[in-house]
Amino acid sequence: MTQDNPVRLRDVARVAGVSQGTASNVFNRPEIVRQEVRERVEAAAKELGYAGPSLTGRLLRAGKINAIGVATAEPLTYFFEDQWARTMMAAIAAECDKQGAGLSIVSAMNRGRPAWNIQSALVDGLILLCAEEGPALIGQTEKRELPFVALGLEESTIDAPGVGIDNRDGARQAAEHLVALGHRRIAILGIGESWNALWPTPEEVLATPYLTVRDRAEGYWAGLATAGIAAADVPYADTDAERETVWAAMSRLFAAERPPTGVLAMSDRVALFAIEWLKGNGRRVPEDVSVVGFDGIPEGADTLPALTTVQQPFQELAARAVGAILGGEEIAARTVLPLPLVVRGSTGPAPKSEL
Amino acid sequence: MTQDNPVRLRDVARVAGVSQGTASNVFNRPEIVRQEVRERVEAAAKELGYAGPSLTGRLLRAGKINAIGVATAEPLTYFFEDQWARTMMAAIAAECDKQGAGLSIVSAMNRGRPAWNIQSALVDGLILLCAEEGPALIGQTEKRELPFVALGLEESTIDAPGVGIDNRDGARQAAEHLVALGHRRIAILGIGESWNALWPTPEEVLATPYLTVRDRAEGYWAGLATAGIAAADVPYADTDAERETVWAAMSRLFAAERPPTGVLAMSDRVALFAIEWLKGNGRRVPEDVSVVGFDGIPEGADTLPALTTVQQPFQELAARAVGAILGGEEIAARTVLPLPLVVRGSTGPAPKSEL
DNA sequence: GCGCACATTTGAACCGGTTCAAGGAATGTC
DNA sequence: GACATTCCTTGAACCGGTTCAAATGTGCGC
Numbered sequence: 001m002t003q004d005n006p007v008r009l010r011d012v013a014r015v016a017g018v019s020q021g022t023a024s025n026v027f028n029r030p031e032i033v034r035q036e037v038r039e040r041v042e043a044a045a046k047e048l049g050y051a052g053p054s055l056t057g058r059l060l061r062a063g064k065i066n067a068i069g070v071a072t073a074e075p076l077t078y079f080f081e082d083q084w085a086r087t088m089m090a091a092i093a094a095e096c097d098k099q100g101a102g103l104s105i106v107s108a109m110n111r112g113r114p115a116w117n118i119q120s121a122l123v124d125g126l127i128l129l130c131a132e133e134g135p136a137l138i139g140q141t142e143k144r145e146l147p148f149v150a151l152g153l154e155e156s157t158i159d160a161p162g163v164g165i166d167n168r169d170g171a172r173q174a175a176e177h178l179v180a181l182g183h184r185r186i187a188i189l190g191i192g193e194s195w196n197a198l199w200p201t202p203e204e205v206l207a208t209p210y211l212t213v214r215d216r217a218e219g220y221w222a223g224l225a226t227a228g229i230a231a232a233d234v235p236y237a238d239t240d241a242e243r244e245t246v247w248a249a250m251s252r253l254f255a256a257e258r259p260p261t262g263v264l265a266m267s268d269r270v271a272l273f274a275i276e277w278l279k280g281n282g283r284r285v286p287e288d289v290s291v292v293g294f295d296g297i298p299e300g301a302d303t304l305p306a307l308t309t310v311q312q313p314f315q316e317l318a319a320r321a322v323g324a325i326l327g328g329e330e331i332a333a334r335t336v337l338p339l340p341l342v343v344r345g346s347t348g349p350a351p352k353s354e355l
Numbered sequence: 356m357t358q359d360n361p362v363r364l365r366d367v368a369r370v371a372g373v374s375q376g377t378a379s380n381v382f383n384r385p386e387i388v389r390q391e392v393r394e395r396v397e398a399a400a401k402e403l404g405y406a407g408p409s410l411t412g413r414l415l416r417a418g419k420i421n422a423i424g425v426a427t428a429e430p431l432t433y434f435f436e437d438q439w440a441r442t443m444m445a446a447i448a449a450e451c452d453k454q455g456a457g458l459s460i461v462s463a464m465n466r467g468r469p470a471w472n473i474q475s476a477l478v479d480g481l482i483l484l485c486a487e488e489g490p491a492l493i494g495q496t497e498k499r500e501l502p503f504v505a506l507g508l509e510e511s512t513i514d515a516p517g518v519g520i521d522n523r524d525g526a527r528q529a530a531e532h533l534v535a536l537g538h539r540r541i542a543i544l545g546i547g548e549s550w551n552a553l554w555p556t557p558e559e560v561l562a563t564p565y566l567t568v569r570d571r572a573e574g575y576w577a578g579l580a581t582a583g584i585a586a587a588d589v590p591y592a593d594t595d596a597e598r599e600t601v602w603a604a605m606s607r608l609f610a611a612e613r614p615p616t617g618v619l620a621m622s623d624r625v626a627l628f629a630i631e632w633l634k635g636n637g638r639r640v641p642e643d644v645s646v647v648g649f650d651g652i653p654e655g656a657d658t659l660p661a662l663t664t665v666q667q668p669f670q671e672l673a674a675r676a677v678g679a680i681l682g683g684e685e686i687a688a689r690t691v692l693p694l695p696l697v698v699r700g701s702t703g704p705a706p707k708s709e710l
Numbered sequence: 711g712c713g714c715a716c717a718t719t720t721g722a723a724c725c726g727g728t729t730c731a732a733g734g735a736a737t738g739t740c
Numbered sequence: 741g742a743c744a745t746t747c748c749t750t751g752a753a754c755c756g757g758t759t760c761a762a763a764t765g766t767g768c769g770c
Contacts, residue, residue, distance in 0.1 A: 087435075122410055302598070
């Protein structure tokens with residue numbers, strides 16, 4: 001039905017007995033065409049089954065596509081399955097809605113190999129969701145000479161336009177919040193996939209390749225230091241952000257003689273699994289144990305108790321990135337936004353018995 | 356930095372001292388160009404800051420864009436926030452990954468008004484995620500003379516290529532499952548936004564404008580009828596799929612003298628809220644109350660207990676839709692897929708005391 | 711030295727529209 | 741009736757490439 005329909009504007013014009021220029025005007029500025037002619041052209045179009053000017057032809061002339069692309073080094077499903085990506089995308093999508101722009105999503109890697117897609121995406125600019133392969137992604141993108149903005153870029157060594165977040169300061173606030181509530185025995189739930197040590201020392205933690213993890217860990221330690229707690233005395237358990245490893249980590253942490261009363265989780269997902277474990281193991285949140293997450297995904301606001309967390313400014317990140325691409329606002333090489341702490345129900349005063 | 360760079364292939368060719376045709380070949384079929392010439396052209400390109408052939412120019416010639424669009428009548432955020440849409444999109448994305456195709460998402464409505472976007476999306480074809488505005492969406496799409504497939508279309512009256520699911524039969528299976536486990540007092544949790552009656556009669560339920568709700572309700576009743584349970588005797592509570600209304604519905608249902616032992620929820624989201632309520636109100640799942648969801652979203656498999664549900668064949672829906680668009684396989688006007696029941700931990704035998 | 715096969719390169723014709731200066735017809739004015 | 745206006749329409753240039761038949765050059769065998 002919708003097969004190759006070689007009807008061009010030219011043909012419509014010929015059938016209607018007008019020049020191609022006039023036919024073009026019928027579709028783009030109908031008000032300047034005399035009504036009788038306009039109707040003749042429209043009739044011809046209908047008769048020939050002409051679906052309107054081809055976008056590519058128009059595009060060639062116009063130059064602007066009016067769509068932005070979001071690229072990542074993960075498969076396309078990442079955009080809909082990963083919680084952080086999803087939340088970030090919702091914010092970006094809201095921004096595009098506002099501006100009436102289209103949104104293309106692009107996977108720069110296909111089955112583990114760099115894919116051609118980033119070179120061929122029809123967009124006016126790209127937002128890069130950098131997880132691990134940030135630098136490679138940026139390299140690919142630079143070739144295209146399109147405006148782009150990197151979000152979540154870890155490597156501060158790369159000099160590319162990007163908007164980042166102050167992980168270190170956010171983590172510090174989270175730790176100071178627990179300290180201010182009287183907590184002194186506080187554990188950290190890390191995110192990473194390297195399992196070098198069961199109880200890594202601070203030095204081992206800092207050896208991770210993930211800058212995010214390093215920054216957040218350092219921020220936690222800095223916050224705890226204000227209460228005189230040394231980094232080496234803070235139990236640190238690594239997880240891969242799945243329920244199984246989080247539960248395992250919690251079991252280890254709470255098997256201690258004097259278990260923690262506060263937990264600092266490096267992501268909301270981990271925090272939610274931790275709360276699940278606590279509830280399932282007879283501890284009340286926040287009466288017995290307080291938990292602070294990180295990221296501020298919507299799911300965290302929706303649970304019982306609602307999660308106290310370090311909120312990423314998704315909407316502002318999105319606004320800046322989209323603005324930079326559609327509006328052409330230059331972005332400083334590395335803009336860093338502060339992270340507010342959002343206090344909700346999952347944190348409370350340290351149990352009295354522990355004072 | 357990435358400003359208007361009016362460097363065209365033509366310019367590169369001139370600087371390199373070759374014809375434009377040869378320059379074109381350097382980028383597209385480098386193997387047929389003599390090495391020395393190739394290097395000369397590449398050098399010229401680098402010198403001029405030429406980012407490679409413009410996509411629009413190429414496109415004009417090639418015709419294929421190698422991307423599909425997914426459109427809906429909701430704002431763009433719908434794709435990342437609605438659970439059904441998200442799951443469907445993940446499946447579609449996986450399919451696109453396989454085929455190496457790009458993916459554009461399109462909102463056909465902007466602030467409640469039909470938007471231009473669906474006319475201007477650069478795609479080879481469209482998948483329509485029809486929620487409520489299905490017919491309008493289809494109308495807009497037909498104008499474009501592009502291949503398209505409607506998913507989730509309710510109105511069987513519309514004669515458009517689409518893939519649907521057998522809601523009625525899925526619901527019937529869910530009901531028969533509870534019946535087979537010995538349940539006899541079974542309640543239905545509906546989804547809808549019409550609050551005509553607190554305890555709607557079957558006739559009132561069928562008056563809903565949502566075909567999905569009608570089909571699922573009829574399926575439930577048909578399944579219960581096999582145990583001699585009349586539709587009029589099945590408590591039906593409507594919700595808007597938010598925690599608040601689901602909890603209110605559960606309160607009403609379980610305030611009865613002889614409360615239900617089985618709950619049929621028209622969506623997994625509703626089912627999960629229902630389980631949350633049950634747990635919070637001293638009922639064990641599935642020992643005291645069994646719950647069956649509908650849709651098969653991933654979150655349902657991940658909770659405790661895992662949710663028994665009617666599984667939508669997301670992957671197959673996606674495969675058919677994407678195949679139809681990229682592969683040009685014609686799709687019958689209305690293909691309907693069966694829905695399997697997935698039995699997990701949230702259903703069990705009716706409590707003995709109730710037998 | 712000649713003819714032929716092969717490897718490259720060229721030039722021109724598209725791809726499908728948009729735009730704008732310039733031309734022409736109808737209307738209005740004096 | 742001459743001239744100025746106003747309103748439409750036309751024709752041609754242009755957007756940035758791709759493609760392919762034909763032209764050019766090159767090397768080789770005899």
